[in-house]
Amino acid sequence: MKVESWLPFEHLRGWRPCRRGRWRTLKSQLLAASLTCTLLLVYACTQDFLYDPTHISLLWRNPTQPxxxxxxxxxxxxxxxxxxxxxxxxxxxxxxxxxxxxxxxxxxxxxxxxxxxxxxxxxxxxxxxxxxxxxxxxxxxxxxxxxxxxxxxxxxxxxxxxxxxxxxxVPYGYLFSKKSAKIVLPRKRKLVAWVISNWNEDHERVQYYNQLREYIDIDIYGRYGMDLRHDNIVKTVSEYKFYLAFENSLHTDYITEKLWRNAFKSSAVPIVMGPSRYNYEIFIPRNSFIHIDDFSSPRKLAMYLRFLDKNTHMYRRYFTWKKRYDVHVTxxxxxxxxxxxxxxxxxxxxxxxxxxxxxxxxx
Missing domain, CATH: 3.40.50 (Rossmann fold)
Structure with a gap:
């Protein structure tokens, strides 16, 4: 059976994955609950985690719940x-x-x-x-x-x-299935935006920004930049093609509203700094974002962004996910x-x- 590299979180609410070693078997929980969902466990303990905000996991279901x-x-x-x-x-x-x-x-x-x-x-x-x-x-x-x-x-x-x-x-956000729909993007008049409230020159994200801005214009909003349009992040970022979804620290699974709300809700392609690309691909399709690790230098990233700016077809491919999925922000x-x-x-x-x-x- 071929397993996709990414699936939306559509079934496991409150799922209890393995504490020591992400990919360890859940056999003990299965026996305790007298469940027979082997296929579900194979999915859950490899890399594909399914999540649904309206359904509880079979692994938790208790017929005598209070x-x-x-x-x-x-x-x-x-x-x-x-x-x-x-x-x-x-x-x-x-x-x-x-x-x-x-x-x-x-x-x-x-x-x-x-x-x-x-x-x-x-x-x-x-x-x-x-x-x-x-x-x-x-x-x-x-x-x-x-x-x-x-x-x-x-x-x-x-x-x-x-x-x-x-x-x-409970993730900061997730994608969920919807009926297939045509991709409609807001009009994009600007190139790159970043909303930041905690500016620290020692942070890796600020150091990377300082290098990237040498090769491409980046508009800064928040405490250290311009005011948001109508005090609204989504309305502001929607005018941009790209958004710097840079986390304040780099840790496993730490993917915050900077991706889900600031970028995805705004229909801007996220340029991410956080955990590895592999970690992001557990949560979102591989062709829905740009990871800084995909490029050997900020200059190479800037060159690619300029290429996408001139190539509408290639740019729109980053929104293929919008045909079948929508964004939930926790x-x-x-x-x-x-x-x-x-x-x-x-x-x-x-x-x-x-x-x-x-x-x-x-x-």
């Missing part, structure tokens, strides 16, 4: 209080009670901890947790911006992050909370702890 679960959000991310969304209304996920009321700790089925708010010593519940209660570590920052991780061994039961091998996998934070709740409902009573959180996340 009617309702309570998820206690111990820290509201970055200390910002906000009204919690309704999982049923927003995502058609039923039986979820989300709360920030810490007095409900004892009856909570799961407690969600946002890493950046934990602090060096951890403001954790004093009471001993029951064997059935799950503590979920949630983090969507890269390892470069995640301090204190070495102190958090043997604390959490599950992980939730952008990493494919998280217990609860909504912070309701989508994360509801995904966690949905997974807790379906997971059963398995109990374990993450002994080396830092070792895994920084790998």
């Amino acid at each position: 009617k309702q679960v309570t998820v206690l959000i111990w820290y509201e991310p970055f200390g910002k209080r906000r009204r919690l969304g309704d999982c049923h209304i927003l995502f058609n996920i039923t039986g979820c009670h989300l709360t920030t009321n810490r007095t409900l700790y004892q009856e909570a089925d799961a407690v969600l901890f946002h890493h950046r708010d934990i602090g060096e010593f951890g403001d954790f519940p004093v009471a001993t947790r029951s064997a059935s209660q799950k503590w979920i570590w949630m983090n969507f920052e890269s390892p470069s911006h995640s301090p204190w991780m070495t102190t958090l061994g043997d604390v959490f039961n599950w992980t939730m992050s952008y990493r494919v091998d998280s217990d609860i996998f 909504s912070f934070w309701d989508e994360h909370y509801c995904t966690a709740c949905e997974t807790v409902k379906a997971s059963g009573d398995e109990h374990r702890t993450i002994s080396d959180l830092a070792g895994w996340y920084e790998s």
